[in-house]
Amino acid sequence: MPDNHTEDGLPDILLDILRCPADKAKLEYHEEDDTLVCTECGTAYPVEGNIPVMLNPKHGNEEE
Numbered sequence: 793m794p795d796n797h798t799e800d801g802l803p804d805i806l807l808d809i810l811r812c813p814a815d816k817a818k819l820e821y822h823e824e825d826d827t828l829v830c831t832e833c834g835t836a837y838p839v840e841g842n843i844p845v846m847l848n849p850k851h852g853n854e855e856e
């Protein structure tokens with residue numbers, strides 16, 4: 793039996809490294825909607841296939 797309870801979602805090490813680009817605060821993984829949410833400003837970053845997409849915060853509907 794694998795002694796590893798982080799098989800779902802993002803590994804803790806990743807959460808440790810990742811910071812909100814805006815304020816360098818820590819991020820929190822929200823499993824229910826697959827987003828990383830900044831503990832400081834509350835910006836949610838989508839996670840696609842276990843890869844956090846830090847360039848497209850779900851702030852609004854901006855598209856360039």
Ligand SMILES: [Zn+2]
Pocket residue numbers: 812813814815816817830831832833834835
């Ligand atoms: Zn932030």
